[in-house]
Amino acid sequence: MAQTAISSIKSNYDNLNNTEKRIADTIIANPTIAHDFTIQELAVASNVSSASVSRFVKHIGWDSYRDFSVALASHEDSNVFFGEIAETDSTKDIIQKVFSGATNALTTTLEMLDTTTFTAAVDLICNAKTVGLFGIGGSSLVAFNGYHKLLRTSINVQQHPDYDIQLMQAVRMTKQDVGIVISHSGRNHDTLTIAEKLKENNVKTIAITSFAQSPLAKLADISLVSIAEEVNFRAESMSSLIAQLTIMDSLFTAVGFQLGSKTQVVVDNIRNAIEKTRVSK
Amino acid sequence: MAQTAISSIKSNYDNLNNTEKRIADTIIANPTIAHDFTIQELAVASNVSSASVSRFVKHIGWDSYRDFSVALASHEDSNVFFGEIAETDSTKDIIQKVFSGATNALTTTLEMLDTTTFTAAVDLICNAKTVGLFGIGGSSLVAFNGYHKLLRTSINVQQHPDYDIQLMQAVRMTKQDVGIVISHSGRNHDTLTIAEKLKENNVKTIAITSFAQSPLAKLADISLVSIAEEVNFRAESMSSLIAQLTIMDSLFTAVGFQLGSKTQVVVDNIRNAIEKTRVSK
DNA sequence: TTGCATTTTGAAAATTTTTTTCTTAAAATA
DNA sequence: TATTTTAAGAAAAAAATTTTCAAAATGCAA
Numbered sequence: 001m002a003q004t005a006i007s008s009i010k011s012n013y014d015n016l017n018n019t020e021k022r023i024a025d026t027i028i029a030n031p032t033i034a035h036d037f038t039i040q041e042l043a044v045a046s047n048v049s050s051a052s053v054s055r056f057v058k059h060i061g062w063d064s065y066r067d068f069s070v071a072l073a074s075h076e077d078s079n080v081f082f083g084e085i086a087e088t089d090s091t092k093d094i095i096q097k098v099f100s101g102a103t104n105a106l107t108t109t110l111e112m113l114d115t116t117t118f119t120a121a122v123d124l125i126c127n128a129k130t131v132g133l134f135g136i137g138g139s140s141l142v143a144f145n146g147y148h149k150l151l152r153t154s155i156n157v158q159q160h161p162d163y164d165i166q167l168m169q170a171v172r173m174t175k176q177d178v179g180i181v182i183s184h185s186g187r188n189h190d191t192l193t194i195a196e197k198l199k200e201n202n203v204k205t206i207a208i209t210s211f212a213q214s215p216l217a218k219l220a221d222i223s224l225v226s227i228a229e230e231v232n233f234r235a236e237s238m239s240s241l242i243a244q245l246t247i248m249d250s251l252f253t254a255v256g257f258q259l260g261s262k263t264q265v266v267v268d269n270i271r272n273a274i275e276k277t278r279v280s281k
Numbered sequence: 282m283a284q285t286a287i288s289s290i291k292s293n294y295d296n297l298n299n300t301e302k303r304i305a306d307t308i309i310a311n312p313t314i315a316h317d318f319t320i321q322e323l324a325v326a327s328n329v330s331s332a333s334v335s336r337f338v339k340h341i342g343w344d345s346y347r348d349f350s351v352a353l354a355s356h357e358d359s360n361v362f363f364g365e366i367a368e369t370d371s372t373k374d375i376i377q378k379v380f381s382g383a384t385n386a387l388t389t390t391l392e393m394l395d396t397t398t399f400t401a402a403v404d405l406i407c408n409a410k411t412v413g414l415f416g417i418g419g420s421s422l423v424a425f426n427g428y429h430k431l432l433r434t435s436i437n438v439q440q441h442p443d444y445d446i447q448l449m450q451a452v453r454m455t456k457q458d459v460g461i462v463i464s465h466s467g468r469n470h471d472t473l474t475i476a477e478k479l480k481e482n483n484v485k486t487i488a489i490t491s492f493a494q495s496p497l498a499k500l501a502d503i504s505l506v507s508i509a510e511e512v513n514f515r516a517e518s519m520s521s522l523i524a525q526l527t528i529m530d531s532l533f534t535a536v537g538f539q540l541g542s543k544t545q546v547v548v549d550n551i552r553n554a555i556e557k558t559r560v561s562k
Numbered sequence: 563t564t565g566c567a568t569t570t571t572g573a574a575a576a577t578t579t580t581t582t583t584c585t586t587a588a589a590a591t592a
Numbered sequence: 593t594a595t596t597t598t599a600a601g602a603a604a605a606a607a608a609t610t611t612t613c614a615a616a617a618t619g620c621a622a
Binding site for chain 4: 319320321331332334335336339345346347
């Protein structure tokens with residue numbers, strides 16, 4: 001993915017030596033400084049020479065200090081208003097925080113999404129005889145949304161909100177099929193039961209979950225991870241729901257493009273059908 | 282940083298002389314250039330000397346060219362990669378575009394959301410005897426999500442995916458109740474029928490729709506508008522769905538805070554119930 | 563129109579900032 | 593212990609930015 005300044009530091013952090021870590025720490029501790037600071041000021045703040053800073057930015061993948069500091073500036077602004085919602089927050093503050101939480105989830109998820117893994121998932125779906133979508137509770141929204149999207153392709157797709165029916169569908173699937181299993185926590189008992197049934201039948205499984213280390217992620221052939229810092233005052237994370245929906249939509253869009261014109265015909269037919277339900281004025 | 286780089290140019294534009302206007306035009310025509318360009322490159326691109334550019338940035342209120350170009354970068358859309366998805370796009374490009382589309386929808390919707398209107402909606406919900414959520418097709422997702430959220434408050438809430446049942450619920454509501462009606466287009470025939478029934482019974486209605494001028498928005502007492510530039514290859518806009526979900530979540534969060542501790546007890550109870558469905562390992 | 567004053571703007575000089583080279587010291591290896 | 597390698601700052605070089613200066617253009621009054 002397009003590296004951001006901060007992520008370029010974090011992903012290289014282990015390869016940095018002490019001097020470079022000092023610079024990295026200074027920047028991470030206060031990301032806004034580096035766009036205000038010249039290379040010399042940053043060097044002084046980090047207790048190193050400006051030569052080391054110059055070498056540092058090149059080491060982590062930028063062309064020049066100027067490039068780096070501009071990159072740092074371009075990503076800084078968006079999450080200023082991010083964090084726990086407090087008792088004292090005004091309505092406006094609450095709206096702001098909910099929206100930045102969602103934006104943040106999207107940004108972080110995108111950064112962490114591995115294209116190779118994603119492409120493998122797309123291929124799996126394109127070559128499936130039938131695709132089954134499984135999700136319970138809040139995750140059923142994501143499953144339902146995926147169902148809605150996949151209906152517009154030429155792919156056969158199954159989804160039902162009811163757990164018992166999902167379980168039966170899972171049991172009936174074969175190794176030519178693909179199951180997409182969604183769970184925020186990745187450790188919901190019922191969802192795991194479905195994933196295990198799929199596994200038993202050698203159905204290829206794609207997990208969409210918020211935790212890369214969850215039982216579901218470990219069970220699945222491919223797992224796509226949504227990442228969101230949770231915000232106060234909610235049992236399930238809305239932000240990760242947003243991230244998961246967007247993963248699902250990317251998946252559908254990529255599948256649609258891979259299948260090409262075959263899909264476009266279906267989309268057009270459906271669009272016409274929907275258009276008829278709308279009033280003109 | 283009250284002024285953004287672009288607005289500092291626009292607000293000073295009339296006071297600029299020809300040379301400065303040439304520079305201003307170059308930047309406005311392509312705001313991304315100035316963070317890539319050195320002062321000299323910008324000078325060449327604008328057909329002026331670098332001295333003039335240096336004077337220009339000071340004239341419009343910045344300390345140095347460096348300051349200015351960083352300011353330009355920080356305001357610049359992180360959605361450089363936004364727009365129609367093309368046949369030639371790689372999988373990585375598609376992911377990027379879908380995610381930026383969603384981010385963009387959130388940003389724009391937040392910008393346009395009027396706090397006063399929003400607060401009025403929150404008050405309405407807090408004082409309602411019962412809240413009904415209505416949405417069909419893709420919008421039923423938003424309704425269902427809202428239902429999920431409101432269940433965690435002490436408010437009475439009704440929602441059903443089936444249109445006929447929604448209609449019956451609408452008919453039975455009274456003027457002490459509030460109906461939240463969701464429709465992307467704001468002109469779905471069935472959704473409008475529900476909104477009209479609500480109106481007939483003097484039920485207060487809140488519309489969540491993508492179009493401020495749609496019949497639904499005009500019919501409703503309060504309308505909350507989600508805004509998203511549509512991206513190719515989809516019948517319904519996923520981006521506006523994301524925006525609507527986030528509006529709904531903001532609504533729930535604000536309502537939850539307004540109701541205060543009464544809600545927290547319900548949330549805790551539900552959280553415990555959910556926790557029990559999870560496996561420990 | 564002419565002459566004088568003011569403004570504008572680029573060239574060049576001065577300054578500041580960044581990058582590279584060079585050198586020394588420390589660490590690793592033989 | 594000797595040699596090689598690595599690391600990091602000092603200093604030099606290069607690049608970028610700002611200021612100064614002078615020529616040209618413009619405005620204004622007589």
